[in-house]
Every structure is written in C-alpha cells, then in structure tokens.
Amino acid sequence: MAQASIRNQIHLLINGVEHTIRGDEAFLPLAQYLRYHAHLPGTKVVCAEGDCGACTSLVARWNQDSWSSFQTLNSCIAPVYLFDLASVVTVEGLAMEEELSEVQIKMREFHGGQCGYCTPGMVCALSGLAESCSQKKTPITEKKARNHLTGNLCRCTGYEPILNSALHMDLKKWRPLAERYLLPAEQTKFQKLFADDISLEAPNKKAYLPKFLSEALEIKAQNPQVRIVSGATDLGVLHNKGKSFLDQVLVVNRIPDMGKMESTEKGLWVGAKVSLTEFENFAEESHPELSRLMRIFASPQIKNQGTLLGNVLNGSPIGDSIPGLLALNAEVHLLSKKGARVVPLTSFYKAYKSFDLLPEEIATGILIPHLQDSWRFKFYKVSLRKDLDISAVTFAAALRMDDDNILEARIALGGVGPTVVRLADIEKDLTGSKFSEQLFKTAGKNARKHIKPISDLRATEDYRLNVAENLFHKCFVELREEGAVCL
Ligand SMILES: Cc1cc2nc3c(=O)[nH]c(=O)nc-3n(C[C@H](O)[C@H](O)[C@H](O)COP(=O)(O)OP(=O)(O)OC[C@H]3O[C@@H](n4cnc5c(N)ncnc54)[C@H](O)[C@@H]3O)c2cc1C
Ligand code: FES
Ligand code: FES
Known part of the structure; x- marks a missing residue:
C-alpha cells in the first residue's frame, strides 16, 4: 500500500487566492491571519470569544471528492490549522469587481449600519443566509433571518434596518459563492492533497492532523498530553483568554470515519467530527426533541464549527446537550491502542471536568438510543x-408512560453542581407512581435536597434551586396538556 505523504503546511483559499501556511502562522486564530498576514482587515475582532460575530467569515471545505456548502463561522476562535483544504471568503470577497453583492446593496439601501464596526460581520452572516436559501431554493423568511443573525451584535444601528435588508434581498440577484469560489482547477489539486497526513511545527508548538484513526491512536499513545481539538469553539476561547494554550494538539477531524452519522437499530450514531448544525438537521426525524434543543444552542457560526462530541467531552455542568443525552442513556465510544471501551454517559462524569477517559483515549462518537412511542x-x-446565552439551569426528563402510570423515569439537571446529574432518588419516587400534579410538586421539592448549585454571575444558588423545583411542575403541565391522563 502506498504510504501517505506528510505535509508540514496547510493549503487553503482565501477569496479564491491560494495560501500555503506553515510554522507559527498555522497556529494563529484565523481572524489574526486574515487581518495581519493576508491583509484583509475587513474581518474585525471585538470579543475574541465567539460572542459578537464581528469576525464572521464564510467557509466551504473540500471533502474527499466534493465541496461542502459555504457556512459562517467565528474566525476569532478557530485556529488556522483547522482550515486545510478550505475555501474561506471574507467580507472583501463578497463584492464582484466594482459591483456590490445583493446583501451589501440591501444593507446600504435600508441603512443597515451606522458606526460600521459590526457591519462586515453582519454582511457575512446575511451572505450565509443568502447562500443557504439560494442553494436550497427557499425564500428568506423573518424567522430564518433572525436565526442567521443570532450570533451578531450591533450596538448602535438596532436590528430592524438589518432585518429589513435581509427581507428585501432578491435571491435572483445573489451570485452563489459556490459558483465564484469553488472552481475545478483547485479541486484537482485539493483532491491530491486530501490523502496527506499533516504535521505542523513551530517553536514549542506541534499540531498533528492525521488522516487515519490508527495514526491518531498511535500519536495519542506516544503523546498522551496532546490536546484533542475538534471545532475549537470551547478550546479557542480558553486559548484566547490565556487559560489553556493550544500548543500541542491532535486534530481528529480529518479522519473520514469520524464524520459518520446514522440511524441504526441501536440508536443514532454521531461521530466525533459531526458538527452541531449537521446533528440538528439529521436528528430532526429520529430525535426531534434533541434537534429542537439545538435551536436554542449558541449561534449558527458556533454550531457550524463546534461538534456534539466536543460539547459532551468538554463536560461543562451547563453543557446544553448533556442532560438530554443523560436522560436518553447515551453512550460514549472510546478507542485507544489498548482497545475499545463503551462508557455510559451516566458514569462518564466523575467530578468537575473529570471524566472516565484515559489520557491515551480518543472519543470516536456517541450512540443515542431511540425512544419508543x-x-x-x-x-x-x-x-x-x-x-446565544449560557444556561443557568437545564432540565431533561425521559418518562415511559402507560395511561396514567409512570413506568420508568430518568431525570437529569444541569447547572446545579459540578457536573450535570441524574437524580436517581427522584427517578425511584416517580417510577411506578400515578401521574399527578402532587407527584411532580413533591419531586420538585425533593430534588432540592439532591443538588448543590452555586451562586455566580448568571444566577444565585436560591434562584437555581427554585428554577429546578419549578421545572418539574412545568414538565407536569406540558405532559398533561399533551394528553397524559392525570388523577
Ligand atoms: C459563543 C459561544 C456560544 C456557545 N453556546 C453554547 C450553548 O448554547 N450551549 C452549550 O452547551 N455550549 C455552548 N458553547 C460551547 C461550545 O460551542 C460547545 O461545547 C461545542 O459543542 C464544543 O465543540 P467543539 O467541537 O468546538 O469542541 P472543542 O473546543 O474542540 O473541544 C472541547 C473539549 O472536548 C475535547 N474533545 C473534543 N473532541 C474529542 C474527541 N474526539 N475525543 C476526546 N476529546 C475530545 C477537547 O479536548 C476539549 O477538551 C458556546 C461556545 C461559544 C464560544
Ligand atoms: S470577535 Fe466577537 S465573535 Fe469573533
Ligand atoms: S453599526 Fe455600529 S455596532 Fe452595528
């Protein structure tokens, strides 16, 4: 078998121009590279935490033999090494020669900017909307426009003129970025480069980007201290804040198997590289409740770049996917050179940011069992x-019901202690009981004894205790409204 070559640089297109990047530059946040090395200062950096959208760029990725569609992301938190064989379009690349793009024309016409600092990010976010709607041949609606602007802050114009600009865009006048920036000449070159392993080095820095799982396992076995980076939407923020530097990293997202997502008899399999957006779209049929949860998760920019596994492995007590996955009895699949392990999520979280995960292990995916009718x-x-807000409290309940009986109960709460927790005692009280308002009120009261929230900037301990208790009642009311028989 022919050996894959090892590259020490990455190749990407920026507004159609090829850039070959190695050394320190490959470790910079993409926005820094765009502004100071590619001389494209239209991309702004304000928060450097993925929160304001000023740095929004559009990215399509070459994948084996085709391009993904262009999606928005926050270039301030994503390191350059995540963009091998990508086509990046910045605000400078949207206008066509002397002619502004349809998005820019409408932003000008409807007075979508004043000081202009957020405007390039807004224009890129709306270009993501135009690109997606023109590709799917669906109209721009207010709901879609609001959703695409979730990750963009404007502090002086206000959103109405920006929304008006979006709603007045004529998609017939939008020239798709895919037609302008994904050209056959690059495809042939990228196809050849696709199979390479990549190993990037700079003083005190190393990034491994293997092509095969066996290589990734070997690298992790020999260098258990390397940090696995997926979308870097958690890690990139820590890096920018100086809390955890991304200097020795292993990127698993080039391994094709990691991108698998399928519904099998056992449940929904979500590979380590599957983005939150891909998960949201795919789960709509098999796990609509989880897909709905993704609608109030972060912003399109973050969901296009971040992964479901990253959320699970980050293991934050306020990680939004975790309570639902715990209540669904999901399992994390881990692999190392020593073999495979399947760890139920219920026993994965040991303490704050401490997991049942060995230093040499890589998570390959998560299996989410289906729920029966x-x-x-x-x-x-x-x-x-x-x-685009961090949770104060999260609640998930999975209840197996038969007329007016609760046959099985699984309850998980987030934001109430150092990890997301399952409430085993409350589950016992609910199981085998008749469905009634009193039962849920008592469960809510008792839940207070099993949780230990803290007071922080987002909420006080008391507030969290009250919210947790009240969510049991909300759950009861909704189930009753949906037709659960109540005593
Ligand atoms: C602006 C903003 C808004 C956000 N909003 C939300 C929100 O609403 N709800 C929420 O829950 N989170 C939110 N987040 C957090 C973050 O986006 C999610 O946790 C996301 O799912 C992380 O995925 P990632 O691929 O970017 O992970 P990364 O940052 O790449 O990694 C996260 C952690 O997982 C580990 N890891 C990743 N993949 C693997 C693997 N295969 N094997 C072993 N370890 C692995 C990494 O080592 C790291 O410790 C937000 C973040 C930002 C910046
Ligand atoms: S600079 Fe605020 S999201 Fe990137
Ligand atoms: S135009 Fe000034 S912040 Fe939006």
Whole structure:
C-alpha cells in the first residue's frame, strides 16, 4: 500500500487566492491571519470569544471528492490549522469587481449600519443566509433571518434596518459563492492533497492532523498530553483568554470515519467530527426533541464549527446537550491502542471536568438510543435571554408512560453542581407512581435536597434551586396538556 505523504503546511483559499501556511502562522486564530498576514482587515475582532460575530467569515471545505456548502463561522476562535483544504471568503470577497453583492446593496439601501464596526460581520452572516436559501431554493423568511443573525451584535444601528435588508434581498440577484469560489482547477489539486497526513511545527508548538484513526491512536499513545481539538469553539476561547494554550494538539477531524452519522437499530450514531448544525438537521426525524434543543444552542457560526462530541467531552455542568443525552442513556465510544471501551454517559462524569477517559483515549462518537412511542421526553434550558446565552439551569426528563402510570423515569439537571446529574432518588419516587400534579410538586421539592448549585454571575444558588423545583411542575403541565391522563 502506498504510504501517505506528510505535509508540514496547510493549503487553503482565501477569496479564491491560494495560501500555503506553515510554522507559527498555522497556529494563529484565523481572524489574526486574515487581518495581519493576508491583509484583509475587513474581518474585525471585538470579543475574541465567539460572542459578537464581528469576525464572521464564510467557509466551504473540500471533502474527499466534493465541496461542502459555504457556512459562517467565528474566525476569532478557530485556529488556522483547522482550515486545510478550505475555501474561506471574507467580507472583501463578497463584492464582484466594482459591483456590490445583493446583501451589501440591501444593507446600504435600508441603512443597515451606522458606526460600521459590526457591519462586515453582519454582511457575512446575511451572505450565509443568502447562500443557504439560494442553494436550497427557499425564500428568506423573518424567522430564518433572525436565526442567521443570532450570533451578531450591533450596538448602535438596532436590528430592524438589518432585518429589513435581509427581507428585501432578491435571491435572483445573489451570485452563489459556490459558483465564484469553488472552481475545478483547485479541486484537482485539493483532491491530491486530501490523502496527506499533516504535521505542523513551530517553536514549542506541534499540531498533528492525521488522516487515519490508527495514526491518531498511535500519536495519542506516544503523546498522551496532546490536546484533542475538534471545532475549537470551547478550546479557542480558553486559548484566547490565556487559560489553556493550544500548543500541542491532535486534530481528529480529518479522519473520514469520524464524520459518520446514522440511524441504526441501536440508536443514532454521531461521530466525533459531526458538527452541531449537521446533528440538528439529521436528528430532526429520529430525535426531534434533541434537534429542537439545538435551536436554542449558541449561534449558527458556533454550531457550524463546534461538534456534539466536543460539547459532551468538554463536560461543562451547563453543557446544553448533556442532560438530554443523560436522560436518553447515551453512550460514549472510546478507542485507544489498548482497545475499545463503551462508557455510559451516566458514569462518564466523575467530578468537575473529570471524566472516565484515559489520557491515551480518543472519543470516536456517541450512540443515542431511540425512544419508543411510550416514552415522553422534555428538555428545558433556562438562561437570561433566549439566544446565544449560557444556561443557568437545564432540565431533561425521559418518562415511559402507560395511561396514567409512570413506568420508568430518568431525570437529569444541569447547572446545579459540578457536573450535570441524574437524580436517581427522584427517578425511584416517580417510577411506578400515578401521574399527578402532587407527584411532580413533591419531586420538585425533593430534588432540592439532591443538588448543590452555586451562586455566580448568571444566577444565585436560591434562584437555581427554585428554577429546578419549578421545572418539574412545568414538565407536569406540558405532559398533561399533551394528553397524559392525570388523577
Ligand atoms: C459563543 C459561544 C456560544 C456557545 N453556546 C453554547 C450553548 O448554547 N450551549 C452549550 O452547551 N455550549 C455552548 N458553547 C460551547 C461550545 O460551542 C460547545 O461545547 C461545542 O459543542 C464544543 O465543540 P467543539 O467541537 O468546538 O469542541 P472543542 O473546543 O474542540 O473541544 C472541547 C473539549 O472536548 C475535547 N474533545 C473534543 N473532541 C474529542 C474527541 N474526539 N475525543 C476526546 N476529546 C475530545 C477537547 O479536548 C476539549 O477538551 C458556546 C461556545 C461559544 C464560544
Ligand atoms: S470577535 Fe466577537 S465573535 Fe469573533
Ligand atoms: S453599526 Fe455600529 S455596532 Fe452595528
């Protein structure tokens, strides 16, 4: 078998121009590279935490033999090494020679900017909307426009003129980026480069980007200290804040198997590289309740780049996917040179950011069992605002019900202790009981004894205790409204 060559640089296109990047530059956040090395200062950096959208760029990726579609992401938190064989389009690449793009024309016409600092990010976010709608041949609606702007902050114009610009765009006048920037000449070259292993080095820095799982396992066995990086939406923020530097890293997202997502008899399999957006779209049929949860998760920019596995492996007590996955009895699949392990999520979280994960192990995916018809599933996220906010408390309940009986109960709460927790005692109280308001009120009261929330910037301990208790009642009310028989 022919040996894959090892490259020490990455190749990407920026506004159609090829860049070959190695050494220190490959470890920079993409926005820094765009501004200071590619001389494209239209991309702004304001928060450097993925929160404001000023750095929004559009990215399509070459995947074996085809391009993905262009999607938005926050270039301030994503390291350059994640963009091998990508086509990046910045605000400078949207206009066509002397002619502004349809998005820019409408932003100008409807006065979508004042100081202009957020405007390049807004224009890129709306270009993501135009690209997606023109590709799918669906109209731009207010709901879609609001969703695409979730990750973009404007502090002086206000959103109405920006929304108006979006709603007045004529998609017939939008020249798809795919037609402008994904050209056959690059495809042939990228196809050849696709099979290479990549190993990037700079003083005190090393990034491994293997092509095969066996190589990734070997690298992790020999260098257990290397940090696995997936979408870097958690790690990139820590890096920018100086809390954890991404200097010795292993990127598993070039391994094709990691991108698998399929519904099997056992459940929904989600590979380590599957983005939150891909998961949201795919789960709509098999796990609609989880897909709905993704609608109040982060912003399109973050969901296009971040992964479901990254959320699970980050293991934050307020990680939004975790309570639902715990209540569904999901399992994390781990692999090392020593072999495979399947760890139920219920025993994966040991303490704050401490997991049943060995230093040499890589998570390959997560299996989410299907719920049969007799199950009801509820998930609630309570945060200060609906969009792009960190949860104060999260709640998930999976209940197997038969007329007015609860045959089985699984309850998980987040934001109430050092890890997301399953409430075994409360589950016992609910199991085998008749469905009634009193039962859920008592469960809520008792739940307070099993959780230990803290007070922080987002909420006080008391508030979290009250919210946790009340969510049991909300769950009862919704189930009753959906037709559960109540005593
Ligand atoms: C602006 C913003 C908004 C956000 N909003 C939300 C939100 O609403 N809800 C929420 O829950 N989170 C939110 N997040 C957090 C983050 O986006 C998610 O946790 C995301 O799912 C992380 O995925 P990632 O691929 O980017 O992970 P990364 O940052 O790449 O990695 C996260 C952790 O997982 C580990 N890891 C990743 N893959 C593997 C693997 N295959 N094997 C072993 N370890 C692995 C990494 O080593 C790291 O410790 C937000 C983040 C930002 C910046
Ligand atoms: S600079 Fe704020 S999201 Fe990137
Ligand atoms: S135009 Fe000034 S911040 Fe939006």
